[in-house]
Amino acid sequence: MDFKVFEFQGGVHPDDKKGLSKNSKIDDIEASGIVRFPLSQHIGAPSKSLVKEGDEVLVGQMIAEAGGFVSAPVHSSVSGRVRKIDKFVAAPFGIHAPMIEIENDGKYKEIDFSEHPNYLDLDPKELLGMIQNAGIVGMGGATFPTHVKLSPPKDFKIDTFITNGVECELYLTADYRLMLEHPDKIIEGAKIVMKILGVSEAIIAIEGNKPDCIEKISRMTEGQPVKVIELPVKYPQGGEKQLIKAMTNREVPSGGLPMNVGCVVQNAGTVAAIYDAVRFGRPLIERVTTISGEAIKKPKNFRVRLGTLASLLIEQCGGYKTSAKKIIFGGPMTGFAQYTLDIPVTKGTSGILALPPDKVKPTDYSPCISCGSCVRACPASLVPSKMSILLERRLFEEADKNDVLDCIECGSCSYVCPAHRPLVQMFKFGKAKAMELRKAKQQPK
Ligand code: SF4
Numbered sequence: 001m002d003f004k005v006f007e008f009q010g011g012v013h014p015d016d017k018k019g020l021s022k023n024s025k026i027d028d029i030e031a032s033g034i035v036r037f038p039l040s041q042h043i044g045a046p047s048k049s050l051v052k053e054g055d056e057v058l059v060g061q062m063i064a065e066a067g068g069f070v071s072a073p074v075h076s077s078v079s080g081r082v083r084k085i086d087k088f089v090a091a092p093f094g095i096h097a098p099m100i101e102i103e104n105d106g107k108y109k110e111i112d113f114s115e116h117p118n119y120l121d122l123d124p125k126e127l128l129g130m131i132q133n134a135g136i137v138g139m140g141g142a143t144f145p146t147h148v149k150l151s152p153p154k155d156f157k158i159d160t161f162i163t164n165g166v167e168c169e170l171y172l173t174a175d176y177r178l179m180l181e182h183p184d185k186i187i188e189g190a191k192i193v194m195k196i197l198g199v200s201e202a203i204i205a206i207e208g209n210k211p212d213c214i215e216k217i218s219r220m221t222e223g224q225p226v227k228v229i230e231l232p233v234k235y236p237q238g239g240e241k242q243l244i245k246a247m248t249n250r251e252v253p254s255g256g257l258p259m260n261v262g263c264v265v266q267n268a269g270t271v272a273a274i275y276d277a278v279r280f281g282r283p284l285i286e287r288v289t290t291i292s293g294e295a296i297k298k299p300k301n302f303r304v305r306l307g308t309l310a311s312l313l314i315e316q317c318g319g320y321k322t323s324a325k326k327i328i329f330g331g332p333m334t335g336f337a338q339y340t341l342d343i344p345v346t347k348g349t350s351g352i353l354a355l356p357p358d359k360v361k362p363t364d365y366s367p368c369i370s371c372g373s374c375v376r377a378c379p380a381s382l383v384p385s386k387m388s389i390l391l392e393r394r395l396f397e398e399a400d401k402n403d404v405l406d407c408i409e410c411g412s413c414s415y416v417c418p419a420h421r422p423l424v425q426m427f428k429f430g431k432a433k434a435m436e437l438r439k440a441k442q443q444p445k
């Protein structure tokens, strides 16, 4: 393959803050004594509980089934007893959501996992079924069920599969450590996806700030149909549309999907989970996540069992070295601030950050001064200043006409705004309102 890398428009160059945790090898830790599994930790229909209070469960046991095709099952990451099925505070939105709470017996007794040493000989349909049953969703934070992304309608011809190893969000180093310590999982996972999609070549896209990963994986893939491509460092280089533009010079149309332009993109962590599910029969019960931020005593990368509470992870980093003004699930550009640590790690938890007061933007903001910085920074060719003014006036329909739904919530506009306007927060809210209005219009009168 001969690849030319194309530049996407807009974007910003913030300090990536990855130095805080990038040298911390992935540490395996015990789960918390109480683990919680939200029934909605993916995009789509919530899963449906298969257990009741008092039931004993094993590691790997399916405790909730998918609620539809666009949904995913949930599996227990510990052995123990179901304590409660109730509503608890959930990340990322800080609302009370239905969860299964399990008391971890600390024994980690497992179900029998079925191994497939010759996984590349399996039929694509069988591979897809394994991924679906393993409950795999986009682990970069998007949480879209993976089997759906890997099942494009027949009239969409897919010719490009991209493993997204960019990890451009600030502070996060979970994918970096995974690619460095388990490159085999990424390469073999990519081959499994190629077989499912019927593509003959695949790309692993990595930003230039991870030269050790680029060097290692390039060496390992020499002569293979999987190729490593180095990308320039620019935020949000890992945005799906930006990545496709950079790799293929194709533009995903407004309201469209990567499959509209013949592409499928999966995050590096997701590709590794695909390998674990197919090769070892292990459902998605753990993930690598970064605990970082200037308020954390010893930032680390953990392989953590899903359901583990955030409080335990911060404790395992030695706690705080200074007061934490803000806790964020995800990164500072795209993540969600939380008001409690009593929240479980879920399939989409790429990181947990604790920031001291001097790293938190002031909450008071000023009117727009029309400086145009946000327009120059926006990688989606939007006019964030205008959209924000419309949303302040609660003109949701007008914001929709100004393409608020095309906002990828990258936060570049908020980052550059000298008036400290909470632009991305406004757009998250504005998108939800615009969607509500569209749905209301579709309802029969
Ligand atoms: S408007 Fe949306 S896509 Fe554009 S910079 Fe802001 S957050 Fe990113």
Ligand code: SF4
Pocket: 367, 368, 369, 370, 371, 372, 373, 374, 375, 384, 385, 388, 413, 416, 417, 418, 419, 420, 421
């Ligand atoms: S960056 Fe802020 S102040 Fe400047 S045009 Fe955009 S919204 Fe207005």
